[in-house]
Ligand SMILES: *[C@@H]1O[C@H](CO)[C@@H](O)[C@H](O)[C@H]1NC(C)=O
């Protein structure tokens with residue numbers, strides 16, 4: 152799938168437009184597959200505390216993935232213990248490890264911080280906030296963009312004119328108000344960083 156997309160995008164590369172993104176993607180994937188023991192230890196350490204809760208999640212069903220979301224503005228999305236959403240550039244930050252569960256067909260999913268156990272929620276005004284209780288405000292539609300990036304728009308709320316509001320991190324790593332987000336902007340683009348060791352640890 153990824154190889155296919157890469158080939159498909161090859162003509163664009165000639166224009167150099169996406170070249171920097173490809174380089175980022177390549178280095179990030181490398182970082183993930185060639186995980187150094189220290190990073191691995193951190194991931195294991197981060198996951199350890201919440202095992203029981205995650206087993207419970209498995210009982211609820213649905214496809215569960217453990218990912219980090221790395222933004223087009225170069226931040227890892229975090230949800231902390233007070234439900235605040237922000238970006239970090241520390242790859243060892245436990246709050247960036249997210250559980251992404253499919254809740255219904257059409258790419259609707261819920262995103263929860265593994266350590267904080269807060270769901271990302273967007274309200275009517277487009278503000279992002281962590282919520283302990285799951286509700287339909289925690290549902291986001293995943294849209295696959297070119298070059299491996301995805302965007303996540305609220306499945307419940309839209310702007311007043313009906314356009315989508317996205318999860319987005321500004322250049323300073325702050326969450327953007329949904330009304331100010333656009334699908335085309337790098338602040339709404341996220342690279343779901345797969346870390347196979349996390350998944351293994353879950354089983
Ligand atoms: C593991 O987590 C604990 C507490 O969360 C922290 O004090 C410790 O430094 C972590 N160990 C590693 C290897 O990251």
Ligand SMILES: *[C@@H]1O[C@H](CO)[C@@H](O)[C@H](O)[C@H]1NC(C)=O
Pocket residue numbers: 231233235
């Ligand atoms: C969370 O955000 C609120 C409001 O922006 C702020 O007052 C509070 O200090 C933040 N908490 C932490 C732990 O950063």
Ligand SMILES: *[C@@H]1O[C@H](CO)[C@@H](O)[C@H](O)[C@H]1NC(C)=O
Pocket residue numbers: 274275276277278279280
């Ligand atoms: C939306 O969330 C923000 C931040 O949590 C809050 O200040 C605001 O009152 C909420 N608005 C509505 C309409 O719920």
Ligand SMILES: *[C@@H]1O[C@H](CO)[C@@H](O)[C@H](O)[C@H]1NC(C)=O
Pocket residue numbers: 310312314330
């Ligand atoms: C909807 O509103 C946003 C600003 O809130 C604007 O940027 C966008 O172009 C509008 N879209 C349409 C289709 O009118």
